[in-house]
Amino acid sequence: MTKTADKLPKGVLHPLTGERKFSLARYQPSGDTGYFVQHYWIVRWDLRGQEPYPQTLIAYPNVNMIVEPDNTRIYGVARKTSAHLLLEQGWVVGVKFKPGGFYPFLQKPVSTITGGSLGFEELFGVRSGPFEDEVLQQPDDERMVKRVETFLDERLPERDPNVELVSGMVKAIQDDRTVVKVEDAVRLTGMNKRTMQRLFDRYVGVSPKSVIQRWRLHDAAERIDRGEVRDWLDLSVELGYYDHSHFIRDFRSIVGLSPEEYRQKR
CATH class of the missing domain: 1.10.10.60 (Homeodomain-like)
Structure with a gap:
């Protein structure tokens, strides 16, 4: 699993503040998954004893799947900025699909989820709880990403x-x-x-x-x-x-x- 630069990308608003509040790691996909996925990403934060921090960005034209406790969902492209409120301590794992790369999974216009989201179970037909636990309880970033990639590998659609x-x-x-x-x-x-x-x-x-x-x-x-x-x-x-x-x-x-x-x- 190849890790890329940790620098915050364009679109993250007020990145100088963000760098003090959270870290971002990105990993390149491997094998057939790379046809659909641009990269995986992991955000970690430790704000214990501090005010919550709203991580805000001007969204890229990509669909993202975000794995987090009790709320794993697939998010369409945001119409305006998108934000994630960081509280206490934690981490989330994301899949950033290539522009166009999510359509073969969805099999209907991606515009139908623009500005909204889709439930994990609704798309894949399996409960999110066991998947979240298995991913987020892995001992390091690489193994969390690998578990997500294995899940996708087993459900890859035909190439379009x-x-x-x-x-x-x-x-x-x-x-x-x-x-x-x-x-x-x-x-x-x-x-x-x-x-x-x-x-x-x-x-x-x-x-x-x-x-x-x-x-x-x-x-x-x-x-x-x-x-x-x-x-x-x-x-x-x-x-x-x-x-x-x-x-x-x-x-x-x-x-x-x-x-x-x-x-x-x-």
């Missing part, structure tokens, strides 16, 4: 070639910073706009426009957290917005704060 197609498109949009609107994604991928929108609805759960917006806001939040932003107009232009009022509106609609309010909280 659209998983690779959609995952590749999402990564291309992420990597190419000139993609600032859907028409740019159409140019980059060569796919018909309507076809792309239908694919994203079925396999990703959110529209191409939403995916592009999330990457831009990830960049914005990261720059604000680093203290690199001096002028909102300059930042909005760099991110591909026609005017900074549109950028501020997008930021507030997702984060719940204006960029300036977010900077002040930093």
Whole structure:
């Protein structure tokens, strides 16, 4: 089981505070599971004697399964930010599916769970309690991840070639910073706009426009957290917005704060 960097990813809001409150470890999938899963992750925290901490992030366009005591569920892509309240001491294990990678398990449009969640038993037909105990009581991270992967390995659906197609498109949009609107994604991928929108609805759960917006806001939040932003107009232009009022509106609609309010909280 290969462990990757522990650095908090883009999208985690106020990461300098978060690094003092919790740790994140990520592990790469192995074998056939890697066709569907982007990585596994484990968050640990010890806040005994401290105030609870709401870990908040601008969600990536990925479905996640989170294994935690008495509440193992599969979470669709959040419409705005997503948050997990960290109390006392504990840990959770997550499966981050590739964009499109959860559709073969669900076998219906992933948009049907966007902004919501799906019960573990509802999807897999087994009670979550024994699975949670078996995973969370393992003596180390690697064995917890291995137990989750073994469970998935035993229930892998048939490969769907659209998983690779959609995952590749999402990564291309992420990597190419000139993609600032859907028409740019159409140019980059060569796919018909309507076809792309239908694919994203079925396999990703959110529209191409939403995916592009999330990457831009990830960049914005990261720059604000680093203290690199001096002028909102300059930042909005760099991110591909026609005017900074549109950028501020997008930021507030997702984060719940204006960029300036977010900077002040930093």
